[in-house]
Amino acid sequence: MAHDFDLFVIGGGSAGVRCGRISAGHGARVAVAEERFWGGTCVNVGCVPKKIMVNAAEYGQWAQDAAAFGWSLDNHGHDWAKLAAARDREVARLSGIYSRLLQGAGVTTFDARARLVDAHTVEVGGQRVTAERILIATGGTPQRLDIPGAELALVSDDLFTLTALPRRVIIIGAGYIALEFACLLRGLGAEVEVLYRASQPLRGFDDDIRTAVVEAMTAQGIVMSPDVSPVRIARVDDHLMVTLSSNFMREADAVFFCTGRVPNTAGLGLEEAGVRGAAGGAIEVDEEHRTSQPHIYALGDVIDRVNLTPVATAAGHALADTLFGNRPRRPSYDNVASAVFTSPPIATVGLTEGEAAGNGPVDVYVTRFTPLRHTISGRPGRRTLMKLVVCQRTDRVLGAHMLGEDAAEIMQGIAIAIGMGATKADFDRTIGIHPTAAEEFVTLRTRAREAGVQAAAE
Ligand SMILES: Cc1cc2nc3c(=O)[nH]c(=O)nc-3n(C[C@H](O)[C@H](O)[C@H](O)COP(=O)(O)OP(=O)(O)OC[C@H]3O[C@@H](n4cnc5c(N)ncnc54)[C@H](O)[C@@H]3O)c2cc1C
Numbered sequence: 001m002a003h004d005f006d007l008f009v010i011g012g013g014s015a016g017v018r019c020g021r022i023s024a025g026h027g028a029r030v031a032v033a034e035e036r037f038w039g040g041t042c043v044n045v046g047c048v049p050k051k052i053m054v055n056a057a058e059y060g061q062w063a064q065d066a067a068a069f070g071w072s073l074d075n076h077g078h079d080w081a082k083l084a085a086a087r088d089r090e091v092a093r094l095s096g097i098y099s100r101l102l103q104g105a106g107v108t109t110f111d112a113r114a115r116l117v118d119a120h121t122v123e124v125g126g127q128r129v130t131a132e133r134i135l136i137a138t139g140g141t142p143q144r145l146d147i148p149g150a151e152l153a154l155v156s157d158d159l160f161t162l163t164a165l166p167r168r169v170i171i172i173g174a175g176y177i178a179l180e181f182a183c184l185l186r187g188l189g190a191e192v193e194v195l196y197r198a199s200q201p202l203r204g205f206d207d208d209i210r211t212a213v214v215e216a217m218t219a220q221g222i223v224m225s226p227d228v229s230p231v232r233i234a235r236v237d238d239h240l241m242v243t244l245s246s247n248f249m250r251e252a253d254a255v256f257f258c259t260g261r262v263p264n265t266a267g268l269g270l271e272e273a274g275v276r277g278a279a280g281g282a283i284e285v286d287e288e289h290r291t292s293q294p295h296i297y298a299l300g301d302v303i304d305r306v307n308l309t310p311v312a313t314a315a316g317h318a319l320a321d322t323l324f325g326n327r328p329r330r331p332s333y334d335n336v337a338s339a340v341f342t343s344p345p346i347a348t349v350g351l352t353e354g355e356a357a358g359n360g361p362v363d364v365y366v367t368r369f370t371p372l373r374h375t376i377s378g379r380p381g382r383r384t385l386m387k388l389v390v391c392q393r394t395d396r397v398l399g400a401h402m403l404g405e406d407a408a409e410i411m412q413g414i415a416i417a418i419g420m421g422a423t424k425a426d427f428d429r430t431i432g433i434h435p436t437a438a439e440e441f442v443t444l445r446t447r448a449r450e451a452g453v454q455a456a457a458e
Pocket of ligand 1: 015268
């Protein structure tokens with residue numbers, strides 16, 4: 001039976017738009033449905049608006065630091081409404097580009113929610129269409145804790161609709177979004193406390209980085225409160241009162257749940273289409289992103305593997321090339337570099353010291369220093385940490401980690417080297433660019449310690 005489309009994509013975010021556009025470029029008849037905003041989380045309530053706000057917070061600090069460099073600037077404070085308008089204009093521009101890109105590629109677009117009716121049929125905008133293949137790229141959504149008063153708290157999406165800076169903010173959670181929000185809101189002038197259940201934030205990151213970011217955030221006046229969780233939120237007059245597991249109370253003007261995201265699979269018709277879900281609502285897929293129905297695929301945040309925009313777009317592109325471009329390939333989930341846009345930022349690629357040491361002996365190189373800009377500015381909490389984890393047996397650099405100015409910009413190049421299997425000798429042979437922080441990655445001569453010797457002996 002002939003279908004209406006060769007490919008129907010549910011979700012017009014990073015993954016869906018890339019897969020739809022490239023598939024159409026290969027000649028496929030493609031439709032994409034988007035229920036909320038073209039470009040998805042990244043463009044509308046994620047990476048892009050967040051980075052604009054991080055930049056806004058950093059500008060305030062640059063303006064203050066300028067005095068130490070001889071500038072005399074009058075700072076009349078921050079205008080939230082002006083920032084919000086500039087951010088929203090840019091987001092609207094980018095979102096428009098995403099939908100125009102699809103239309104330009106000949107993709108049929110639906111501004112509507114889509115739902116699977118059976119294995120080849122999708123209900124969208126009051127009609128039913130059929131497709132030979134279907135891609136589920138519905139992303140994820142912020143999760144709230146199940147405690148009394150949870151509805152009084154905000155989630156990450158809400159940062160981008162606030163009409164003013166809340167004066168006192170409590171952030172619950174210790175993942176990258178929690179720490180980024182804490183730093184940007186602090187940088188814009190709020191009093192911020194971060195409450196988290198664990199003893200250290202940023203689970204999965206290198207331990208030296210986790211310790212250093214707590215130091216950096218504390219130095220800029222953010223209260224970091226580990227080993228605690230909220231048990232209740234209540235409204236009292238014009239503010240919120242948070243009761244903690246320690247029985248202490250905190251007063252705030254805004255409380256953010258940054259407590260993880262769940263895949264968007266509710267009400268999608270997975271059962272009707274015979275698509276199996278995994279634990280936590282994620283869709284189960286094989287190495288080719290095929291679900292339990294071999295002609296239905298899923299990728300991006302909805303499979304809950306590596307939840308980052310470039311991973312979603314790479315996977316979408318690879319699937320389009322595989323299905324319609326006569327170029328079968330799989331995206332690699334190894335050595336994916338990532339950043340946390342705290343102040344200062346963090347960037348990382350490859351294995352942490354703990355992960356690498358679990359596989360055998362490693363040499364660890366670490367440096368900590370105050371970058372030139374801040375030896376002059378005197379701003380507290382801006383010390384840089386850079387670290388390499390090197391396999392003793394092969395000399396290969398297994399991981400690079402940095403907290404410091406421009407970490408994300410620096411790490412992208414390091415990720416190429418590590419992906420190519422660079423050794424410590426390759427790093428040492430490389431001549432640095434002076435004077436930069438980046439040059440420290442190629443001048444780390446003295447081993448700080450070795451680790452994993454015991455793992456090798458076992
Ligand atoms: C605050 C925040 C900051 C982030 N910062 C970064 C960062 O700095 N760097 C980075 O790499 N990543 C970042 N991310 C993660 C990144 O945004 C996601 O990994 C990425 O957007 C995933 O793309 P996706 O296509 O899988 O899903 P999404 O971009 O979420 O797209 C899914 C789309 O599907 C639509 N949809 C859902 N259900 C349906 C339906 N039934 N019918 C029609 N449409 C539907 C949704 O409306 C959405 O637009 C951040 C995320 C957040 C929340």
